[in-house]
Amino acid sequence: MPRAGDVCTGTVLAVRARGGIWDRLTVTFALSFCLLVAGLSVGIVLGELRDQLGISGIVAAAHGSAFGVGMLVLGAFGSGFVGRLGRPRAFWGACATITAGLMLLCAGQVWPVTLLGSSLAGVACSMLVLLMPGIIADHHGERRGAAFAAVNGVPGLAGITFSLVVGAVIAAGGSWRWPYALITLAFAAGVLVAGRGQSIPVSVSEPVDVLPLFRRADVRVPWLHIVHAVLVEFPVGIWSVAYLKEVGGASSGAAAALGSIWGLFMFLGRMQLPRLVRRFGEHTRSLSFALCAAGTLLMWSGPGLWARVAGLTVVALGAGPLYPLAVERLYERGGADTVSLGFVTALASGAAVTVGPLMLGVLADAVGLRHALLFVPVLAALGMYTARRDMASPQPTADALASV
Numbered sequence: 001m002p003r004a005g006d007v008c009t010g011t012v013l014a015v016r017a018r019g020g021i022w023d024r025l026t027v028t029f030a031l032s033f034c035l036l037v038a039g040l041s042v043g044i045v046l047g048e049l050r051d052q053l054g055i056s057g058i059v060a061a062a063h064g065s066a067f068g069v070g071m072l073v074l075g076a077f078g079s080g081f082v083g084r085l086g087r088p089r090a091f092w093g094a095c096a097t098i099t100a101g102l103m104l105l106c107a108g109q110v111w112p113v114t115l116l117g118s119s120l121a122g123v124a125c126s127m128l129v130l131l132m133p134g135i136i137a138d139h140h141g142e143r144r145g146a147a148f149a150a151v152n153g154v155p156g157l158a159g160i161t162f163s164l165v166v167g168a169v170i171a172a173g174g175s176w177r178w179p180y181a182l183i184t185l186a187f188a189a190g191v192l193v194a195g196r197g198q199s200i201p202v203s204v205s206e207p208v209d210v211l212p213l214f215r216r217a218d219v220r221v222p223w224l225h226i227v228h229a230v231l232v233e234f235p236v237g238i239w240s241v242a243y244l245k246e247v248g249g250a251s252s253g254a255a256a257a258l259g260s261i262w263g264l265f266m267f268l269g270r271m272q273l274p275r276l277v278r279r280f281g282e283h284t285r286s287l288s289f290a291l292c293a294a295g296t297l298l299m300w301s302g303p304g305l306w307a308r309v310a311g312l313t314v315v316a317l318g319a320g321p322l323y324p325l326a327v328e329r330l331y332e333r334g335g336a337d338t339v340s341l342g343f344v345t346a347l348a349s350g351a352a353v354t355v356g357p358l359m360l361g362v363l364a365d366a367v368g369l370r371h372a373l374l375f376v377p378v379l380a381a382l383g384m385y386t387a388r389r390d391m392a393s394p395q396p397t398a399d400a401l402a403s404v
Helices: 024-039 041-053 057-085 087-107 111-171 177-195 211-215 217-246 252-258 260-271 273-301 304-319 322-333 338-367 375-392 398-402
Strands: none
Touching: 024 041, 024 087, 024 111, 024 177, 041 057, 041 111, 041 217, 041 252, 057 087, 057 111, 057 217, 057 338, 087 111, 087 177, 111 177, 111 252, 111 260, 111 322, 111 338, 211 217, 217 252, 217 260, 217 273, 217 304, 217 322, 217 338, 217 375, 252 260, 260 273, 260 304, 273 304, 273 322, 273 375, 304 322, 322 338, 338 375
């Protein structure tokens, strides 16, 4: 999933007696991102929605694009809103709205209702993604890379469970609606219990006007890298279940269950990120883009379901490091306060999340879902080129990503 600075490393998952990452507030943040997983998991049921409601690829893609639209709007204009409301109220309001929107999605029997529900959840998810980098950076200071890892590790596993449970119910002939609703409510309850009585850190500095920051190359270039990373990653994640069903020939239940591969191998790729940086150094981004290109070509060419599952696995492994490396670079180079950089990150993710799935949906209506996927390896090849050109710049180190 998107995702605020999600860098994962095995070392940060252990709790230390002193100075550990996993204090109760960090547990609350991790559980809130589990709720965000539910908000962004509409891709698991896109195939079901297409069958049940008879919607086009564009309308289906719109169910997952509200997240991006929300990040664009909030990233550009939400600074004053968050400043007036305050981080704590914005955080808890986002969690409540995600829950309410998903209840509407699960109850809706016509596409305007399901679209409204997914849109409310998507915009609220964007608020969480916008808030979390600055909150975690202010709460953990120089350990922000390790804390981002901790907060984003648990949601990856939650997403796998989500896919397997919903997929199993569909395979058994049941409706996806009730497990989706129950798991969402369980995540929401977890956030409420863990966060009760905890103090969300307020901003340690006043945010500046975000849009003028883009005049600076040290903000603009890392921002473009984040956009590029999400454009390669997010459309595949959103459409993977529908792709395995419509192109791979999997049943609805099997496709939803196999879709858990995306979250599992994204998680594993991020767990190994510090080792990858130590092993491949400045070539890590190029290698990741190369894996994304190879995996999507395998998904496209097949033959058969299992070759496409293998391709999805390769894409997930390759995509895992891309976003964390791009976000860490922004925080290293951006030269602005953590709140403002959180809004810059939201704008980057929002632009890509809005355009990427819709682009795939439009192409799916025009040339079919199988061939629509081919824009991903083209972008990945471009990423390999830009990564090589960028090698002369300072790279995030393994210690920056994994220090506890």
